[in-house]
Amino acid sequence: MSNPSRRAAIVAAAEADQIGYLENPKTDFMLGVEAISNVCKMAGISPKDIEGIANPGNANAYAEYLGIVPKWVDTTAVGGCSYQIHTAHMLAAINAGMFDIGVVVHGEAGYSRRNYPRGGGPQRGGDPLGPDAQFMTPYGVAGAPSNYSHAMTRHMYQYGTTKEDYAQIAVSTRQWAGLNPRAVMHSKETHPAGGPITVDDVLNSRLISWPLNLLDVCLVTDHGGAVIIASERVAKSFPTPPVWIAGAGEAIGHATMLEMKDFTKTSAAQSSKRAYAMANMGPEDMEMAMIYDSFTITVALTAEVLGLAKPGEGHTLFENGKAAPGGQFPINTNGGGLSFNHSGMYGMQLLVESYRQLSGTAEDGVNGLPGKQTDAKSLVVNGTGGSLSATGTLVLVADS
Amino acid sequence: MADYNKPIPVPDPFVNGPYWAGAKEGKLMLPRCTTCNHTHFYPRLLCPICGSRTIVWEQASGEGYLHTFAVQHRAFGAWGEETPFVTAYIDLKEGDRVFTVLRGVDPNQPEEIFKKIGSLCRVEFEEANDEVSIPYWRVVE
Numbered sequence A: 001m002s003n004p005s006r007r008a009a010i011v012a013a014a015e016a017d018q019i020g021y022l023e024n025p026k027t028d029f030m031l032g033v034e035a036i037s038n039v040c041k042m043a044g045i046s047p048k049d050i051e052g053i054a055n056p057g058n059a060n061a062y063a064e065y066l067g068i069v070p071k072w073v074d075t076t077a078v079g080g081c082s083y084q085i086h087t088a089h090m091l092a093a094i095n096a097g098m099f100d101i102g103v104v105v106h107g108e109a110g111y112s113r114r115n116y117p118r119g120g121g122p123q124r125g126g127d128p129l130g131p132d133a134q135f136m137t138p139y140g141v142a143g144a145p146s147n148y149s150h151a152m153t154r155h156m157y158q159y160g161t162t163k164e165d166y167a168q169i170a171v172s173t174r175q176w177a178g179l180n181p182r183a184v185m186h187s188k189e190t191h192p193a194g195g196p197i198t199v200d201d202v203l204n205s206r207l208i209s210w211p212l213n214l215l216d217v218c219l220v221t222d223h224g225g226a227v228i229i230a231s232e233r234v235a236k237s238f239p240t241p242p243v244w245i246a247g248a249g250e251a252i253g254h255a256t257m258l259e260m261k262d263f264t265k266t267s268a269a270q271s272s273k274r275a276y277a278m279a280n281m282g283p284e285d286m287e288m289a290m291i292y293d294s295f296t297i298t299v300a301l302t303a304e305v306l307g308l309a310k311p312g313e314g315h316t317l318f319e320n321g322k323a324a325p326g327g328q329f330p331i332n333t334n335g336g337g338l339s340f341n342h343s344g345m346y347g348m349q350l351l352v353e354s355y356r357q358l359s360g361t362a363e364d365g366v367n368g369l370p371g372k373q374t375d376a377k378s379l380v381v382n383g384t385g386g387s388l389s390a391t392g393t394l395v396l397v398a399d400s
Numbered sequence B: 001m002a003d004y005n006k007p008i009p010v011p012d013p014f015v016n017g018p019y020w021a022g023a024k025e026g027k028l029m030l031p032r033c034t035t036c037n038h039t040h041f042y043p044r045l046l047c048p049i050c051g052s053r054t055i056v057w058e059q060a061s062g063e064g065y066l067h068t069f070a071v072q073h074r075a076f077g078a079w080g081e082e083t084p085f086v087t088a089y090i091d092l093k094e095g096d097r098v099f100t101v102l103r104g105v106d107p108n109q110p111e112e113i114f115k116k117i118g119s120l121c122r123v124e125f126e127e128a129n130d131e132v133s134i135p136y137w138r139v140v141e
Helices: A028-043 A059-066 A082-095 A131-135 A144-159 A163-177 A199-204 A268-279 A296-305 A314-321 A336-340 A347-358 B017-024 B110-114
Strands: A008-015 A052-054 A072-074 A101-109 A207-210 A222-231 A243-252 A289-291 A378-385 A390-398 B029-033 B055-059 B063-072 B085-092 B097-103 B120-127 B133-139
Touching: A008 A028, A008 A082, A008 A347, A028 A059, A028 A101, A028 A222, A052 A059, A052 A082, A059 A072, A072 A082, A082 A101, A082 A222, A082 A243, A082 A347, A082 A378, A082 A390, A101 A347, A144 A207, A144 A296, A144 B063, A144 B085, A144 B110, A163 A199, A163 A296, A163 A314, A163 A336, A222 A347, A243 A268, A243 A347, A268 A296, A268 A378, A268 A390, A289 A296, A289 A347, A296 A314, A296 A378, A347 A378, A347 A390, B017 B029, B017 B055, B017 B133, B063 B097, B063 B110
Parallel strands: A052 A072, A052 A101, A289 A378, B097 B133
Antiparallel strands: A008 A222, A008 A243, A101 A222, A207 B063, A243 A390, A378 A390, B029 B055, B063 B085, B063 B120, B085 B097, B120 B133
16 A cells, blocks of 8 residues: 555645634634635635535535535544544545545634524533533533643643643743734734733633633634645646645544543544654654644643653743744744634644645735744644544645 | 532433432442453443443442542533532542542632542532432542
């Protein structure tokens, strides 16, 4: 069997017309369709040229709306890492010769949803006989923050890490948001609480679920995004530069946190191992990282299982501005889910910024100001879905 | 009892029945696989360790150790009126882990609770309605 490494590339990445906190509510679908329209324009193709389509659960509606009959479909829906996993599947399918041009699309009105005429508030769906309804919901857990905080406590217990250690991650990530005009927390002009923050600001922000404070927690915003993925055969025929998919891996550790054996390690240990092996590269070859930051703790422990830091030392990557603008190992250069945009499933935001960095388009004036473009030629991007449950890891490299 | 206003699970008659029946009688019942001898939680049709369907229910010690916790300052419904409260994962003496609201600790002193990680905890039951009693765990040392 042939190794799919570098047999396909991301050739364009774009977002919806407006993202963030929209004044006029849009639906998930509208945001996704806008992103497809924008990415096709950028890549110089018609939506009719799309042969393969991937979206968490709704690929059929997108295909119908675009008036296409795709040759290949993927509706994998395992939370925020779904888009990394779609990319992995698309790489394999393209390597198998199934098609040449595909789109991974994301549309999610995490913010607008609150303003819809009906509904709103926490959705309490799911199986009434499933483990969450039987053994978690009776005890008052309220969404992701109330779960992830338990992992942070355990990480502190096992490694002696402190709330100050994690707060540095929020501070560094906010610095990147200062270079991204589309980041919700870009400045005081974009949000009353925007602009630079300090460790003390994080520690003094309101407690959500101890040890998580408000500024340890991601935003809830609107976002649409899409990437075009093309075969090696056609990747160089686009007006935009290819970014090669060198490695891809996926894994599921658990669904409910009841089944997370070690609260300090996600399945990114396995998914990254597969991605590095496919790429024939290791963590030491990575020049920057895009790491899902639903919470500061998510970044710290993920950096560790990605092999970028020793167990218990993920936060040290952020010390002394090392991961901040101008630092030696940039992390989360779009401003992250913490300060840029987090619609609920943040994996697409990671992919779009990964493409921008490695294609040299991270300072386009709209999504980036001078100082945002790094000189990285390779990166590891890791999505996390559910309650630290599923992971998708990609190793991407710039065109040489 | 009549004023229990928190979410009350619908006892699952297929797999979890003995757990909820036991709780009603003040007993912690856990599933054990007789093929591999492991106790597991949450209860399954198949043993998650070895895949066998040879599962028996046994009364457990009702004791375990505090694995990790969080203090919830934001919650919905009736729990929203009780913030801050402490949620926790307990490592069961028999093996595997349960989730609970932890009693016997002060939610306003998380650093003190932190020192209790690894401490012995014991289950107790609160009657929620005529059919369901809900297990809660308490730090006892």
